[in-house]
Amino acid sequence: MSVAEIAGITLILGGAILSFVAAWGLVDFPSALARMHAATKSASLGLALVALGAGLAAESATLFGIGVLVTVFMFLTAPISGHMLGRAAYDAGQVSGLVHDDLASRPSRPLSFETSRNRVSLLRMLPLVVIWVLLWRDSSAGVWIGGIAVALAIELIRGIRSRPTLVRPGAFVVFLAQYVWKVVLSNLRVAWEVITPHNDQITEAIIAVPMRTPSVPAALLVANAISYTPGTLTIELTADPLVLYVHVLHFESVDAVRREVADLEDLVLAALGEPLAV
Amino acid sequence: MAAFVTGIQVMLGLAALVAMVRAVQGPNLVDRIVALDVVLILLAGGLAVQAARSGSELFVSAVIVVALVAFAGTVIVARFIEWRDTP
Numbered sequence: 022m023s024v025a026e027i028a029g030i031t032l033i034l035g036g037a038i039l040s041f042v043a044a045w046g047l048v049d050f051p052s053a054l055a056r057m058h059a060a061t062k063s064a065s066l067g068l069a070l071v072a073l074g075a076g077l078a079a080e081s082a083t084l085f086g087i088g089v090l091v092t093v094f095m096f097l098t099a100p101i102s103g104h105m106l107g108r109a110a111y112d113a114g115q116v117s118g119l120v121h122d123d124l125a126s127r128p129s130r131p132l133s134f135e136t137s138r139n140r141v142s143l144l145r146m147l148p149l150v151v152i153w154v155l156l157w158r159d160s161s162a163g164v165w166i167g168g169i170a171v172a173l174a175i176e177l178i179r180g181i182r183s184r185p186t187l188v189r190p191g192a193f194v195v196f197l198a199q200y201v202w203k204v205v206l207s208n209l210r211v212a213w214e215v216i217t218p219h220n221d222q223i224t225e226a227i228i229a230v231p232m233r234t235p236s237v238p239a240a241l242l243v244a245n246a247i248s249y250t251p252g253t254l255t256i257e258l259t260a261d262p263l264v265l266y267v268h269v270l271h272f273e274s275v276d277a278v279r280r281e282v283a284d285l286e287d288l289v290l291a292a293l294g295e296p297l298a299v
Numbered sequence: 300m301a302a303f304v305t306g307i308q309v310m311l312g313l314a315a316l317v318a319m320v321r322a323v324q325g326p327n328l329v330d331r332i333v334a335l336d337v338v339l340i341l342l343a344g345g346l347a348v349q350a351a352r353s354g355s356e357l358f359v360s361a362v363i364v365v366a367l368v369a370f371a372g373t374v375i376v377a378r379f380i381e382w383r384d385t386p
Contacts (some may be wrong), residue, residue, distance in 0.1 A: 030303060033348060037307045040341055044314035047321040047337060053329045056321070060333060071307075071344040072362065075351035078300070084350055087359050091347070091366060098370040102336065103379035110329040113380055156363070158356070261314040 026076045032074025037259035046215040052118055053110055055223055057103055058251045058270050059211050065099040065249075066208055076080040083158060090155065100248030100255070107256045107268060111227075121275065123229035124257060124266045146172040189294045200285075202292065204250050211251040211270070226272035227256060230282045232263040232292055240265070242289050247282060304352040308345045315341045332376045339369035 036240055069092040076085025110116050111124065146169070153168030154160055180181030214222065232240050240263050244255040247267060257266040315338045322334035343365040350358035 029351075033303075033307055033351075036344065037310050041310055041314040041317075044318040044341065046338055047318050047334050053327060053333065056330065057333050060318070060337045061340075064337045068340050068344045068347070068366070072347040075347045079351035079354060081351075081354065084357075084359060087350075087362065088347070091343075091362060093338040094363075094366060098366075102370055102377065103372035104330060105374055106332065106380075109380035110327075113329070115327050115329055130340055156360075 023080065025080050029074040029076070029078030029080075032070045033078060034074075036067040036070030036072075036074060038067075039070065039208065040064050042212045042215050043067060046211070049215050051223065052116070052225065053253065054107060054116055054268055055270060056223060057107060058254060059215055062251045063208055063211060065095040066204065069095045086155060090152070096197055096249055097245070099273060100245040103248050104244070104255050107254050111256055119225050119227055119228035120272055121228065124227045142176065146176060149175060184232075189292060192288075192294075193292040196288040199247060199288060207250045207252045222271055224272040225268065225270060226278075227266055227268050228275055228278045229266045230267055230279050232265060233283070233286060235263065236259055236290075236293070237263070239286070239289050239293050242293070243282065243286050246285055246289065253278075254282070301352060304348045307348050311341045322369070324366055328380060332373060334339045336369050336373045339372070343369070 034085075040063070043060045043063035046063065047056050050056045050059050069088075072088035072091040073085065074088075076082075076088040118285055149172040150165070150168040153171060154164055157164045157168075230272065232243070234240065237260075240258065242259050246253045247253045247265070252270045254268045255265055256268050259265070259266075267278060267282065272278070308361045315378045318334045318341065321336065325331055325386045343362050344370060346358050350362065
């Protein structure tokens with residue numbers, strides 16, 4: 022067996038165990054939001070590990086590429102569906118047992134985007150076209166033209182005005198490394214609570230965390246990053262001022278939650294090269 | 300490799316059965332949709348290892364399609380819950 026095969030099999034096994042624990046958490050955890058922490062996120066990470074491992078074990082570049090795509094896709098979508106479902110559950114009055122709830126007195130309006138239809142950004146279109154061609158696994162002229170047509174259509178339809186955000190490569194790698202470590206640790210912690218019979222440590226709360234940066238892309242990246250780690254989930258993001266409402270599974274104190282988010286915000290701001298204040 | 304993949308698929312299948320318990324029990328729509336989201340993600344995992352075993356490109360596409368359906372389905376139900384409860 023080659024090194025790649027052994028690494029692949031290890032990843033698949035780890036991902037499958039994590040997926041199983043996630044499913045068990047659905048039965049074990051006491052409330053809908055707690056189960057969302059335990060299940061959706063751990064299962065997403067489990068799928069990412071299995072898909073990456075499958076590419077390595079089969080020693081197939083195509084399959085590994087799809088694994089990377091699935092991993093990125095899971096990071097982008099799991100927080101969004103978690104956030105939307107969490108907010109829907111809260112607004113429908115299906116969230117109870119909170120020891121602290123800042124969302125009950127939510128004063129400001131939810132974040133919304135300025136929309137316009139007049140600007141097409143080639144920088145935004147490029148990744149879409151590349152993903153399109155990768156998915157077809159065929160780089161003939163027709164596929165490229167099709168990809169450009171689809172990307173152009175998306176640009177014209179959605180009309181969200183945002184300037185492309187530049188990334189500092191060095192700081193971004195630091196952010197990714199620390200973030201992956203944090204995700205692994207919190208997954209293991211939640212997995213441990215699922216396996217052990219008592220869930221005594223679960224204390225749910227919703228905390229308002231004011232963002233220090235006025236930058237919307239940075240706030241969105243922080244909101245997404247928070248939501249992908251089990252134990253914290255962004256329920257709502259309000260504009261003017263930018264405030265994150267974070268649902269936590271292990272509430273200790275308001276300051277502890279705010280400090281955790283602030284640490285992540287620092288990493289994100291360094292990676293995006295955004296200033297702290299206007 | 301073949302036996303290993305089968306073992307993984309059995310494990311993911313058992314996990315999906317456990318998740319279905321929550322989907323049947325509920326008690327709310329939110330509980331059910333979280334459980335079904337997990338079932339679809341587990342299915343995508345099973346398809347990914349099948350792709351590694353067979354080397355067939357069909358399974359690779361299926362992984363992406365199932366993951367997309369899981370996401371779109373969850374988002375649509377979340378929207379439905381929000382609209383239903385808004386008079």
